[in-house]
Amino acid sequence: MPAAAFEVNNNRLLASLPMQDSERWRSCLEAVALVTGQVLHEARHAARFAYFPIGAVVSMQLPSNDGACDEVALVGHEGMVGISTFMGSVSYLRAVVQRPGPALRMNADRMRAEAESSTAVLRLLLQYVATWEAHIALGVVCNRHHNLQQRLALRLLLGMDRQQDSRLAITHEQLAVLLGVRRESVTEEARRLQNAGLIRYARGRIAVLDPTALAQRSCSCLSLLTGGWQHSEPGDNPATVPTFHASHTQPHREHNGDPDAARAW
Numbered sequence: 181m182p183a184a185a186f187e188v189n190n191n192r193l194l195a196s197l198p199m200q201d202s203e204r205w206r207s208c209l210e211a212v213a214l215v216t217g218q219v220l221h222e223a224r225h226a227a228r229f230a231y232f233p234i235g236a237v238v239s240m241q242l243p244s245n246d247g248a249c250d251e252v253a254l255v256g257h258e259g260m261v262g263i264s265t266f267m268g269s270v271s272y273l274r275a276v277v278q279r280p281g282p283a284l285r286m287n288a289d290r291m292r293a294e295a296e297s298s299t300a301v302l303r304l305l306l307q308y309v310a311t312w313e314a315h316i317a318l319g320v321v322c323n324r325h326h327n328l329q330q331r332l333a334l335r336l337l338l339g340m341d342r343q344q345d346s347r348l349a350i351t352h353e354q355l356a357v358l359l360g361v362r363r364e365s366v367t368e369e370a371r372r373l374q375n376a377g378l379i380r381y382a383r384g385r386i387a388v389l390d391p392t393a394l395a396q397r398s399c400s401c402l403s404l405l406t407g408g409w410q411h412s413e414p415g416d417n418p419a420t421v422p423t424f425h426a427s428h429t430q431p432h433r434e435h436n437g438d439p440d441a442a443r444a445w
């Protein structure tokens with residue numbers, strides 16, 4: 181069954197497809213439900229599918245020889261997982277579902293055929309790859325120059341941006357692994373943020389209460405990494421076409437009249 185138009189429009193990359201290609205893509209996309217911890221592809225393996233999250237969030241991780249896995253990017257409704265499918269290569273990253281939810285997927289052979297058959301599609305995909313490259317480079321700079329509180333605030337706001345929800349299901353232990361620091365260090369910084377009224381955490385969940393104030397504790401990387409990716413057309417002046425733009429997400433409301441939400445948090 182073809183993907184529904186609203187599903188395609190809920191992924192920013194798919195929504196940017198040219199009209200004539202979008203109809204054809206809908207017939208090739210399959211709706212799937214991703215679950216937490218699901219590995220979409222392993223590092224150094226060929227990906228079988230490209231995934232386009234429309235509610236799920238996927239952590240892209242670089243495994244090291246000592247068994248650690250540093251997170252290098254977070255992909256949500258703004259992008260795709262499985263760039264290697266149309267590049268004809270293997271990925272050096274491991275893709276792990278961090279937040280369960282729906283996604284659309286296309287098999288690797290079809291992705292490659294689509295990239296080869298349409299100049300407009302190929303241009304769109306390569307723009308996304310260029311954004312990815314900038315994203316990864318920025319992550320290196322961030323890890324080297326910005327302190328843990330800034331990086332923790334950035335990671336929480338990125339998670340919120342990617343899933344469009346201020347309630348994050350993540351433990352201090354997981355954050356420590358993703359940020360490449362000790363769990364005790366994460367707990368110490370999280371406590372500072374909680375004491376300042378910016379977040380609230382309990383039992384493997386963190387709610388962002390004041391994203392504006394949390395953004396002030398983050399680093400300059402935030403405005404470049406949130407909101408994902410922006411399509412440009414040939415002839416646009418590169419100097420005036422940023423590949424990222426900030427999005428606006430609503431803070432968690434503790435007393436919004438939703439009894440289920442109140443119990444959960």
Ligand SMILES: [Zn+2]
Pocket residue numbers: 321322323326330331334399400401402
């Ligand atoms: Zn930074």
